[in-house]
Each structure stands twice: as C-alpha cells, then as structure tokens.
Amino acid sequence: MRVIVIGAGEVGWSTAQALQTDHDVVLIEKEPERFETLQELDVLALCGNGASLKTLKEAGAERAEMAIACTDIDEVNIVACAAAKQLGTKLTIARVQDAEYLQTWKRGYLGVDEMVCSELITAQALARLMGLREIRASEEFADGKILMTETIIEENAPIIGLKLKDAAIPPQCNVASIVRDGRVTIPRGDDVILAHDRLVLIGTPSAVGEFNRRLSLHPTVKDILIIGGGRIGFRLAQLLQPQGLHPKIVEIEEERSRWLAENLPQSIVFHGDGTDIDLLEQEGLGKSEIAVSVIGIDEKNLLCGLLLKRLGVAKVIARVEDPDFVAIFERVGIDIAINPRRLVAEEIISFTRDRIEKTLFLEENRAEVLEIEVSPQSPLLGVKLAQAQLPAGLLVGAIVRAERVIIPRGSDALRPRDRVILFSTPEAAREIERLL
Amino acid sequence: MMRRWDLSVDLRVAFHLIGIILKGNALTFLVPLIVALLYRESIIPFLVPAALSLLIGWAVEWATRGEREIGLRESFLVVAVVWVVAAAFGAMPFVLAGVLKPVDAYFEAMSGYTTTGASIITNVETQTHSLLIWRAFMQWLGGLGIVALFVAIFPNLAIGGRQIMEAEAAWLVRDKLTPRLRQAARSFWGIYIGLTFAEILLLWGVGLSLYEAVAHAFTTLATGGFSTRNAGIADFSGLVAWIIIPFMILGATSFTLMYRALLGRTLRFFAADEEFKFFIGILALATLVLFLNSLGLYESIEEALRHSAFQATSIMTTTGYASTDFDQWNSLGKFILLLLMFFGGSAGSTTGSIKVLRALVIFKLIAREIQRIIHPQRVIPVRLGGRVVPEEAIKSILILAVLYVTIFAFSTALLLLDTTRAGLQLTVADAASAVAATMGSVGPGFGIVGPMSTYADLPTTSKALLVFCMWIGRLEIFPVIVLFARSYWKG
Incomplete structure (x- = not known):
C-alpha cells in the first residue's frame, strides 16, 4: 500500500x-x-x-x-x-x-484519524517504569489488558535459589524468559533463579505486579526525582501525582520552575541545575530511589544520570534523543535509556500493521515480544499448544479471547480472532508470523 | 491626540462624576426626612443638605460637562473626594439640629460613612429619632461603599464605573461574578437589603421597637456600630446580643461567597472557603480565650460566653458594639481585642481593617519563608483555596500591611503628642486603641475613648487626625496615599 x-x-x-x-x-x-x-x-x-x-x-x-x-x-x-x-x-x-x-x-x-503525542507516550513509558526499582522494562499489550515487565533480581532477593515451579507464580502470570549473562532462555519449571537474572513476565497487570513485588527487596517506591521540568517532566509528574507520589522536580529556568510549582501541587519543585552537587546533597536528592533525567540535551542527561548513580540512586533513567546513544548510555551505567522518537515511531508503525499490533525488542534485539491476531486460516487453530509444532525459542505468553485474558497451558488451543502475546527469538518470530 | 489623563489628572472628568454622585446623594436624605415627618420632628436639618447636595452636584456636573473617558488616576481622585464630600453633607444635620459643632459633626459623619461607629455625641438617648436614624443610615450606605451604591443605581456611571469601583473595592471587580459590573453590584445590594430586613424582623420580634430594630439592623450589617442607646447593646436583653452576633458575622463575610451560596442553594461554599474558615477559626479562638479570661467576672457561664463571643465578634468584624463595658476587662482581655482590631473580616465584606484574607496570606508567606530557609532552592507557591496567589498580589498585600501598621504607629505617636499638648493624660493603650479603632473602622477603644464614653473629650486637632485615620483606613490606604505623590499630579 x-x-x-x-x-x-x-x-x-x-x-x-x-x-x-x-x-x-x-x-x-x-x-x-x-x-x-x-x-x-x-x-x-x-x-x-x-x-x-x-x-x-x-x-x-x-x-x-x-x-x-x-x-x-x-x-x-x-x-x-x-x-x-x-x-x-x-x-x-x-x-x-x-x-x-x-x-x-x-x-x-x-x-x-489518529493522534500520537510524543510527550505523553514518553511520560507514560516512564511512569510504567516507576512502579519498582527492579523493573528495567515495562510494556502494555492488548490495550492494557496484558502487562510485560523485565525485572532484575537483586542480590539477597528472597526468591534466589528457588526453582520456578516452587516460586508460587500467580496463575495469571507467566515467566516468559530468563536473561542470564546476556543469553535469553525460555525457562522450564526446573530452572533455578539466580541473582542478577532478569525475568521477563507476561500476564495481567495485577498478577505481574503481585509477582514483581514478591521478587523485589523494596516493595514500594516513594522517592522519585525528575531532572528537567520540560513537557515530558511535567507530564510524568502529572501521571505520578494521582498515584499518591510526590515527585521532586529540579528545573533550571526560574520562570518555568514557578509554573511547575503552581501547576503541580503535589510535587516538590526546586529551582536549580541537575548537576549542582550541593543542591542534590543538601536536599537529599542523591538518595532518591528512582531518578529520571529528561532534559533536552543528551549529554547533560548522561552527566546528571551518572552523577545521581554515583550519589546512590538505585535506578537511573535518562532521555536520549540521538538513537546512536541509547546503547552507549546503558553501557556506561545508566540503567535505562529512553528514546522518545523511537517510542513515537513504534507507536506510528503499529498502525501500519494488519495483524501484528505491536512489537517490542528486548536485549538489543536478541528477543522480541509480539502481539498478533490469529488468522482464521492458521494451521495452528484448534491444536493443543503442547502438541503444536511451535518453533523453538518461542513462548505463547498470553491469549486475549474476547476481552478475557488466558495464560495458556499445554492443554489450551488457539481459536480464530484470538490475540496472542508471544515471546520469541527473532528467527522464531518470522516463522510464527507465517504460521498464525 | 494627546490623552490628558495619561499625563496628569483630568479634574474635569473627575468632578463631573463627583457632581453626578452628589446629585444622587441628595436622595439619601429622604430616609431621615420621612422619619422626621413620622415622628413630627423638624425636617429642616435634612432638607437643607439635600437641597445643597442636589444643587451643588448639578452645578458641578453642568460646569464640567463634555464627553471624556475616565482614567485610573481620576478614579482614585473620585473615590477619595466622594468620601470627604459626602461626609461634609452628612455632617450638616448634626450642625443644623444644634447638636454638634461643625468639626465634631464632621467627625460623626465620617465615622458614619466609614462604618467606624466612633461618636462625639455624649447623650444619644436625648436625640431625635430622625437624627439617630440618619446616623445609622450613613453607616448602612457606607457599608458596601458609597461609590458602589451609585454605580449600582445610575446607568450613566457604568462606563467609567469599573475603574472607579476598582479604586474603591477591587475585590468586587476582580471576582467577576457576572460579566456586567452593575449586575454584580446590584446582586450584592440585594443580599445586603435582604439581610437587613431579616435582622429588622428578628429584632422587632424579640421586643425592640421598630425604630430601634431598624437603626440596629442598619449598623449591624454595615459592621458600623452606632447605637440608639448610650450603653449600646448592653441595654438590651441577652437574646438581642445572640441575634446580633450572626448578623455581624454575615456582614463580615465575603458577599461574593454569599452570592455563590445563594445561587447554588448550598452552604458547602462556606465550608470550602479557606478565608471564611480562617475567619471563623480566629473568632472562635479569641472567644475561647476571652471566655476563660472572663470566668468569674459575670454571674453565669452563659453571660460570660455571651459577652466574650459578642465582644470578639463585634471588634473583629469592626462593628464596635458593646454588650458590656469591656474597658473594665483585664489587660489580657483588652489586648486580645486590640489584636482583633487589626484583623477585620473577609475581603469583599463591609468590614474595615487589614482583613483576614491578607492576614492569611501573610501567615502563609511566613510559613513559606521558613521552608525557604530549610530548602533554599525549593519553589513554593502560596496557595489560597487551591488557587495560586500571584507574587505581585503577595507583594501588594505585604506592602499594604506594612503601610497600615506604619501609619498606625505614626498616628498613635501624633495622637499622644497632641493630647499631651492639650493636657490630657492618655495611656499608650488608650492612644493605640483610638487609632486602631478608627483606622480599622471599629469605633470604641479603651479608657477615654472606651465603649461607655465618647471621643468628645479629645482636642479638635486629635479629632481631625482620627478623621484622617478613618478615611485612609476605610479606603485601604492606596487610593488616598497616591494623592500625596507628586507624580500623581504631574507627569
């Protein structure tokens, strides 16, 4: 077309x-x-x-x-x-x-017909990462009925050493993958969870949230710091306020900081520079649980992010406009680099797909999460998943059938017009796209 | 075309408006005139000023005729002058009736229009009904502001009306309840008249004569304080005091708030209004302290509570009624009352003084400064009822409060100087209370100017000083003080 x-x-x-x-x-x-x-x-x-x-x-x-x-x-x-x-x-x-x-x-x-708002998409993506310190990626599928998170297992987490089948995973939640030393594996019940593992969870938002809290050493996040009170910073604070959070915002422009303070009654606004160590230390901002640097200048975000990391912030997220910098940021110590333009491009591209609603790339494209509507001609229809000849490196994370969420077991089978959320390697993804 | 009013004051325009207002002012004498006819008293004291006001007003209007727009500077002049001139006509009946000398009469009239309630007349009860009704009626007229009254009535004033009303009562214009200013002014007068009728009926119902009920309703809602008795409210039953308390509070409540509550038919607005809650909070606290302080002073608990509540309300709302001789209270009680004189009621009510709204903003400002010391770089806006108070507004509130206290201090010093010169021995408390009571449009103070005595014993120069205090206090300082700026008149 x-x-x-x-x-x-x-x-x-x-x-x-x-x-x-x-x-x-x-x-x-x-x-x-x-x-x-x-x-x-x-x-x-x-x-x-x-x-x-x-x-x-x-x-x-x-x-x-x-x-x-x-x-x-x-x-x-x-x-x-x-x-x-x-x-x-x-x-x-x-x-x-x-x-x-x-x-x-x-x-x-x-x-x-469709309006895609970059500041809102970015702010929403950031807000989803604010739930827990350990969450490194978070994405919604099927209009928010399905949540996928990637969660890092910190040392001393209570779940370390348990086999997956003994970990009391909620029924509406699926461990789609374990990322260990950069390798992506689709786990079995006998796999043991180790420190520094990253677990990819797919399921209903409440079940995923519940299991994440169990994985975490710090079940709630209270202290959130936002460096830069531009449009994204403002929207983010606006999204966090109704959750009972009181984000702290550092804004360099005096006029803007006053505007922010006036329009964000539940937030705490400071007028100053995000790299001002005196400010960060005096106000205890370096001890925040999660910090987000969303200034318009990439280098400054990197600098702020690294400084905050050094001061002791548990999780640091930085905004990157230059797509080439995303990997660099994460390599030098920023926990999560967010590229607003890529988020917008992904959102726009999703409109061009017929059946594939959404694609998400993980681990520098070593894995992807797809949302696909099952075609009425698919050869997999009616076949129990355990018997289906599914490609290796693929996991059916969730099925959305007429507003209902099903976390599939081997005995479940696909029906026409089901929407499936798949976790897969890139090779398996091409194959399954064809099969469905 | 060079616009004259941008460079200096256009006196013609200003006096044209003053002329129109004077013509309207003549009508106000009809009220005491009718009373005089009913009681078969002399109508001359009212007929003369009415005729003069009409004649002079018409002459001034005619002499300054011509189409021109009114500017900001002229508005200040109109407001300041109208109050001075109105008091001159208002003083005439006292002189013509042979009750007071001209200066004393002028004091009495200014005290009337500014809703102060400070009096020179030593024996009120021997005066004619018509003269006392006139005294009360002046307060009732001054309650919502004289200019506001005429804007509400005269259609030809509405053009420049907004500017003038902004100078007299900025709150009315700022709240913008209705797109048309005159409509808002009329709604407020409607509420005012309605409440006055309600109080007349209640007071009449508990046994006051209709004449006394009317006189007191006029001065309650205007938070004025003139009474028809020498002993004031102390002459009536306890029930009368209990009836008057809520009406004083209503007079001290923002008319915008009452208008909203009336439109929405719910009292929710009162509970949600931060200023109103703060006002009631201070009033309740003051009442409690006065009550504990006066235990044992009165025969019953009810009486102690009544006098505490009544006096706290009367002084804080700047009414100035006395249900007991509070000059006999101990130092703590008097000091509380002196403090209350600086608060006043809500902005946009009939009260004088600094007003609780400003006090509230200043308290919040203090809280913010403390936060600023702890968190130097934190940006903290001052909020009132969820809305942010602009820094500009905070500044002008602060300046007004400082100016108010400065003028208070200077005037007190001048009063002490002048009374000493005249051989009077005023204590610091007496002098301070006299100035605070006149600037805040309260009325009675302590000692020589206490609730059971009058301002008659003060030397003429002191009376003139206090007239100035009433005038500048009632107009919230700025419209008067700009007139003393050289740059106001030139360039």
Missing part, C-alpha cells in the same frame, strides 16, 4: 525505514539539506511543504492508504493530515508534541 510520510526528522526517518520493505513509501521533506540524506532509503522522496495540496497530490494522496505527519511542528502536522484526508487518503496519523492538542482533538476530528 501507499504510505505518505511527511517530515523526515528522526521520527519520519525511522517510520519510513521500518515501512520501506513492505510498502510504497513517499517521504515529503521541506529542508533541502535533509532531503539529500534520504537517498539512503528505498522510498520516493519529495521536496516540498507537506501541508500543501500541491505537494500532497504529487505524492499521490488521492490513492494513499495512509498519511503520517511527523514534522516537528504540531500545527503543520494537523493541517497536513486534514489536507490529505480531503484528498482521499484513508487513514491519517498526526504526531503532536503538545498534549493539549489531544484534548482539542477527538478521534476523526480535524481530518486526523
């Missing part, structure tokens, strides 16, 4: 790259300098204003299945979607940064 991507920034680029193999992608970019670099992609590149009818016509908006507007200017994206819709594009997706626009817009309004 024909997909028009407007804006070849980080988000547009990633989106186009992900779509180029399966779709005819037309990429519209206004800046001639950036336009030059598009030759690397297997797409039709157009130079022009994506919000103008002329350019959109040229891009073939009349017969396009989808238009994705992801320039850095929210208003341009909305106008571009409206224009494409008017020309006959079937589905329009606008990326916005300001969450205020989400309130202005309702599904289908303004010619925008």
Whole structure:
C-alpha cells in the first residue's frame, strides 16, 4: 500500500525505514539539506511543504492508504493530515508534541484519524517504569489488558535459589524468559533463579505486579526525582501525582520552575541545575530511589544520570534523543535509556500493521515480544499448544479471547480472532508470523 | 491626540462624576426626612443638605460637562473626594439640629460613612429619632461603599464605573461574578437589603421597637456600630446580643461567597472557603480565650460566653458594639481585642481593617519563608483555596500591611503628642486603641475613648487626625496615599 510520510526528522526517518520493505513509501521533506540524506532509503522522496495540496497530490494522496505527519511542528502536522484526508487518503496519523492538542482533538476530528503525542507516550513509558526499582522494562499489550515487565533480581532477593515451579507464580502470570549473562532462555519449571537474572513476565497487570513485588527487596517506591521540568517532566509528574507520589522536580529556568510549582501541587519543585552537587546533597536528592533525567540535551542527561548513580540512586533513567546513544548510555551505567522518537515511531508503525499490533525488542534485539491476531486460516487453530509444532525459542505468553485474558497451558488451543502475546527469538518470530 | 489623563489628572472628568454622585446623594436624605415627618420632628436639618447636595452636584456636573473617558488616576481622585464630600453633607444635620459643632459633626459623619461607629455625641438617648436614624443610615450606605451604591443605581456611571469601583473595592471587580459590573453590584445590594430586613424582623420580634430594630439592623450589617442607646447593646436583653452576633458575622463575610451560596442553594461554599474558615477559626479562638479570661467576672457561664463571643465578634468584624463595658476587662482581655482590631473580616465584606484574607496570606508567606530557609532552592507557591496567589498580589498585600501598621504607629505617636499638648493624660493603650479603632473602622477603644464614653473629650486637632485615620483606613490606604505623590499630579 501507499504510505505518505511527511517530515523526515528522526521520527519520519525511522517510520519510513521500518515501512520501506513492505510498502510504497513517499517521504515529503521541506529542508533541502535533509532531503539529500534520504537517498539512503528505498522510498520516493519529495521536496516540498507537506501541508500543501500541491505537494500532497504529487505524492499521490488521492490513492494513499495512509498519511503520517511527523514534522516537528504540531500545527503543520494537523493541517497536513486534514489536507490529505480531503484528498482521499484513508487513514491519517498526526504526531503532536503538545498534549493539549489531544484534548482539542477527538478521534476523526480535524481530518486526523489518529493522534500520537510524543510527550505523553514518553511520560507514560516512564511512569510504567516507576512502579519498582527492579523493573528495567515495562510494556502494555492488548490495550492494557496484558502487562510485560523485565525485572532484575537483586542480590539477597528472597526468591534466589528457588526453582520456578516452587516460586508460587500467580496463575495469571507467566515467566516468559530468563536473561542470564546476556543469553535469553525460555525457562522450564526446573530452572533455578539466580541473582542478577532478569525475568521477563507476561500476564495481567495485577498478577505481574503481585509477582514483581514478591521478587523485589523494596516493595514500594516513594522517592522519585525528575531532572528537567520540560513537557515530558511535567507530564510524568502529572501521571505520578494521582498515584499518591510526590515527585521532586529540579528545573533550571526560574520562570518555568514557578509554573511547575503552581501547576503541580503535589510535587516538590526546586529551582536549580541537575548537576549542582550541593543542591542534590543538601536536599537529599542523591538518595532518591528512582531518578529520571529528561532534559533536552543528551549529554547533560548522561552527566546528571551518572552523577545521581554515583550519589546512590538505585535506578537511573535518562532521555536520549540521538538513537546512536541509547546503547552507549546503558553501557556506561545508566540503567535505562529512553528514546522518545523511537517510542513515537513504534507507536506510528503499529498502525501500519494488519495483524501484528505491536512489537517490542528486548536485549538489543536478541528477543522480541509480539502481539498478533490469529488468522482464521492458521494451521495452528484448534491444536493443543503442547502438541503444536511451535518453533523453538518461542513462548505463547498470553491469549486475549474476547476481552478475557488466558495464560495458556499445554492443554489450551488457539481459536480464530484470538490475540496472542508471544515471546520469541527473532528467527522464531518470522516463522510464527507465517504460521498464525 | 494627546490623552490628558495619561499625563496628569483630568479634574474635569473627575468632578463631573463627583457632581453626578452628589446629585444622587441628595436622595439619601429622604430616609431621615420621612422619619422626621413620622415622628413630627423638624425636617429642616435634612432638607437643607439635600437641597445643597442636589444643587451643588448639578452645578458641578453642568460646569464640567463634555464627553471624556475616565482614567485610573481620576478614579482614585473620585473615590477619595466622594468620601470627604459626602461626609461634609452628612455632617450638616448634626450642625443644623444644634447638636454638634461643625468639626465634631464632621467627625460623626465620617465615622458614619466609614462604618467606624466612633461618636462625639455624649447623650444619644436625648436625640431625635430622625437624627439617630440618619446616623445609622450613613453607616448602612457606607457599608458596601458609597461609590458602589451609585454605580449600582445610575446607568450613566457604568462606563467609567469599573475603574472607579476598582479604586474603591477591587475585590468586587476582580471576582467577576457576572460579566456586567452593575449586575454584580446590584446582586450584592440585594443580599445586603435582604439581610437587613431579616435582622429588622428578628429584632422587632424579640421586643425592640421598630425604630430601634431598624437603626440596629442598619449598623449591624454595615459592621458600623452606632447605637440608639448610650450603653449600646448592653441595654438590651441577652437574646438581642445572640441575634446580633450572626448578623455581624454575615456582614463580615465575603458577599461574593454569599452570592455563590445563594445561587447554588448550598452552604458547602462556606465550608470550602479557606478565608471564611480562617475567619471563623480566629473568632472562635479569641472567644475561647476571652471566655476563660472572663470566668468569674459575670454571674453565669452563659453571660460570660455571651459577652466574650459578642465582644470578639463585634471588634473583629469592626462593628464596635458593646454588650458590656469591656474597658473594665483585664489587660489580657483588652489586648486580645486590640489584636482583633487589626484583623477585620473577609475581603469583599463591609468590614474595615487589614482583613483576614491578607492576614492569611501573610501567615502563609511566613510559613513559606521558613521552608525557604530549610530548602533554599525549593519553589513554593502560596496557595489560597487551591488557587495560586500571584507574587505581585503577595507583594501588594505585604506592602499594604506594612503601610497600615506604619501609619498606625505614626498616628498613635501624633495622637499622644497632641493630647499631651492639650493636657490630657492618655495611656499608650488608650492612644493605640483610638487609632486602631478608627483606622480599622471599629469605633470604641479603651479608657477615654472606651465603649461607655465618647471621643468628645479629645482636642479638635486629635479629632481631625482620627478623621484622617478613618478615611485612609476605610479606603485601604492606596487610593488616598497616591494623592500625596507628586507624580500623581504631574507627569
């Protein structure tokens, strides 16, 4: 199908790259300098204003299945979607940064079918990581009915030395994988949990949460520090406040810090620099349980993050805009590096998939979690999972059948229109996609 | 075109408005006039000022006619001058009736319009009904602000009205209950009149004469304090005191709050209002301390409680009624009352003084400063009822409070100086109470100006000083003090 991507920034680029193999992608970019670099992609590149009818016509908006507007200017994206819709594009997706626009817009309004808000997506992703110190990744599937977490087992955790089958795992929770020394294995009941293991759990949010608390040495998190009170920092605090948390925010701009203090009554706002050691020590911020550095400058986030880690913060999360830095950040000591643009690109790409709702890559792409709707033609229908010839390195983590969540055992079988959440190696993933 | 009012004060515009207001002012004399007719008393004391007010008002209006817009500076001038001029006309009946000398009469009238209740008349009970009703009616008119009254009535004032009302009562404009200012002003007058009728009926119902019920209802809701008896409320039964207490509290409650409660038909707004709760809290605390302090002083527990509650309410709401001679109380009791004189009621009520809203903000500011010392870089906004108080507003509140106390201190020193010169021996407490009671529009103080005596014995210069205190206190200092700035008049 024909997909028009407007804006070849980080988000547009990633989106186009992900779509180029399966779709005819037309990429519209206004800046001639950036336009030059598009030759690397297997797409039709157009130079022009994506919000103008002329350019959109040229891009073939009349017969396009989808238009994705992801320039850095929210208003341009909305106008571009409206224009494409008017020309006959079937589905329009606008990326916005300001969450205020989400309130202005309702599904289908303004010619925008879907709105993806980067600050909100990032803040939500961060908020999901705030539950426990030990959680290193957290993702929702099937509209929030399924939660997947990756949890690190700290030394002295009560569960160390137990076999999985003796660990009293709640029935609605599945241990999908154990990551040990960088190796991903799909566990059996006899496997023993060791310190520094990472457990990937899939199940209902309550069951996963319950088991995580059992794994943890610190069952609740109270002390959260946010460095940088920009849009993401503000949204994050806003999401944390209703959970009874009182996040501390350090903001460098005086005017902004006053605004934050006025608009976040449950938060504690400091005016200062995240790298000001005196401030961090005097206010005990270096003793926070979880710290998030979401300033707009990658290097500063790294610096703040490492400083906080050194001061004794148990878990440090940093925002990274440059995708090349993600791995570096995690290598030098930041516990989790979050790339807002990648999150947005993933969210946008999920709209282009027919049956695969969502894909999540773990452990530097050594494993992935997929959400797939079972096709009525699948040869696996009606076959008990224990008897099915499933590829090696694959685990059916959960089945969502008409709003009901099933954690499958060997005796369960798939039915048409089931949504399955799979944990798999990349090779097994290609195979199972075909089978389902 | 050069806009004159941007450079200096446009006197023509200001006096044009003052002229219109004076014409309206003439109508207010109808009330005592009718009373005089009913009681077959002389109508001359009221007919003359009414005619003069109408004539002078009309002449000034005519002399300054022409289309021009009113600016901010003119608004301050109008407000400041209207109160001074109104008091001049209001003083005439006392002079024409042969009761007071001109200066004393002016003191009495200013005390009336500013709802102070400080009096020169030594024997009230020998005065005519019409004169005492006039005295009470002046307070009732001054309660919500004279200018607000005329904005509510005259359609041709509404154009510049917002500016003027902002100068007289910023709260009314700021709250913006209704898009149209006049409508808001009318709603408040509606509540005011309704409450007045309710109190008249209740007081009449428990045995007061209709005349006395009206006179006291006028001065209760205005939180004024003039009475028709020399001994004030102490002359009536305990029940009367208990009836008056809630009406004084209502007079000291924000009219915006009452309006909301009335529209929503729920008392929830009172329970949710931080300022109201703070006001009631201080009142309850003061009552408790006074009650414990006065145990054994009165025959019964009920009497001790009644006098404590009544005096705390009367002084804090800046009414100034006396249900007992509180000048006989010990130093602690008097000191509590002196402190209460600085609080006043809610912003947007008929009370004077600094007002609890400002006190509340200042307390919160102190709490914030303590936090700031512990956490120097923490940003802590001051919140009131969930809403953030802008730093600008905090600053002006702080400045007003400091200015209030400074003027209080200077005036007290001047009063002591002047009375000593005249050979009077005032204690520090007496002088301080006289200034606090006039600036805060309370009325009686201690000692020579105590509840059972009057301000008559003070030298004329002291009376003039206290008239100034009433004026500047009632207008919340700024509209008056800007007039003393050179840059106000030039450039």
